Amino acid sequence: xxxxxxxxxxxxxxxxxxxxxxxxxxxxxxxxxxxxxxxxxxxxxxxxxxxxxxxxxxxxxxxxxxxxxxxx
Amino acid sequence: xxxxxxxxxxxxxxxxxxxxxxxxxxxxxxxxxxxxxxxxxxxxxxxxxxxxxxxxxxxxxxxxxxxxxxxxxxxxxxxxxxxxxxxxxxxxxxxxxxxxxxxxxxxxxxxxxxxxxxxxxxxxxxxxxxxxxxxxxxxxxxxxxxxxxxxxxxxxxxxxxxxxxxxxxxxxxxxxxxxxxxxxxxxxxxxxxxxxxxxxxxxxxxxxxxxxxxxxxxxxxxxxxxxxxxx
Numbered sequence: 001x002x003x004x005x006x007x008x009x010x011x012x013x014x015x016x017x018x019x020x021x022x023x024x025x026x027x028x029x030x031x032x033x034x035x036x037x038x039x040x041x042x043x044x045x046x047x048x049x050x051x052x053x054x055x056x057x058x059x060x061x062x063x064x065x066x067x068x069x070x071x072x
Numbered sequence: 073x074x075x076x077x078x079x080x081x082x083x084x085x086x087x088x089x090x091x092x093x094x095x096x097x098x099x100x101x102x103x104x105x106x107x108x109x110x111x112x113x114x115x116x117x118x119x120x121x122x123x124x125x126x127x128x129x130x131x132x133x134x135x136x137x138x139x140x141x142x143x144x145x146x147x148x149x150x151x152x153x154x155x156x157x158x159x160x161x162x163x164x165x166x167x168x169x170x171x172x173x174x175x176x177x178x179x180x181x182x183x184x185x186x187x188x189x190x191x192x193x194x195x196x197x198x199x200x201x202x203x204x205x206x207x208x209x210x211x212x213x214x215x216x217x218x219x220x221x222x223x224x225x226x227x228x229x230x231x232x233x234x235x236x237x238x239x240x241x242x243x244x245x246x247x248x249x250x251x252x253x254x255x256x257x258x259x260x261x262x263x264x265x266x267x268x269x270x271x272x273x274x275x276x277x278x279x280x281x282x283x284x285x286x287x288x289x290x291x292x293x294x295x296x297x298x299x300x301x302x303x
């Protein structure tokens with residue numbers, strides 16, 4: 001039991017150390033999405049919305065196609 | 073998905089608009105700063121609206137020359153999508169002017185009162201209300217032939233009233249809105265070259281998106297009407 005508690009405490013300490021490390025070092029996720037004031041995040045969000053609208057339109061388009069075929 | 077090339081073009085142009093519109097270099101104007109990118113979104117709404125109203129009035133004239141219910145349906149659906157784009161242009165314009173025209177040092181009431189006197193805002197509001205009245209007029213008439221005839225005539229009147237309300241009157245009165253001196257959006261000397269390569273594709277992309285929505289609406293109405301005729 002003592003061993004397990006020690007292991008857990010030790011791993012928490014390690015995680016805390018890891019967290020300390022990551023703040024002093026360069027952030028791990030320092031990629032293109034975090035550059036330029038994170039404007040790429042906005043681009044991605046807008047593209048997701050656009051994709052959603054387009055997928056919706058395509059689905060309606062296909063549905064109308066099917067109904068038109070059935071009506072003929 | 074026959075003849076889908078323009079739908080693909082629409083998607084590609086809009087993706088280009090969103091990516092290049094946010095990431096490309098823009099002229100640094102102190103008054104506008106980054107909000108100048110709204111040119112690719114706000115102004116395109118008005119372009120699309122004007123194009124749809126022109127198409128709508130063309131079908132209205134076609135209906136009066138040759139009374140076919142198909143033309144009436146086309147005319148109505150293009151007018152509706154034109155109104156939707158107009159409302160979007162109005163809403164985006166409100167957002168834009170809140171952070172460029174309204175003076176943050178004054179109380180909100182004072183600065184918005186000065187903005188509300190803007191002739192372009194009042195003119196476009198009148199134009200959109202005239203088009204909304206078109207829908208009310210249409211849907212209040214039961215007889216289909218009468219409805220189609222009267223709404224075609226009213227559509228021409230509404231289109232004619234667009235010119236004084238959004239093109240002429242705002243240019244005669246003092247205004248903060250750009251475009252009093254001519255047509256800045258179409259003048260190649262006015263819009264920076266870096267912006268034009270995004271702006272013109274953006275207009276085409278947004279207009280194609282609206283056209284896509286309109287064709288879907290038209291096809292639905294044609295299906296419903298065919299079912300009614302067959303019954």
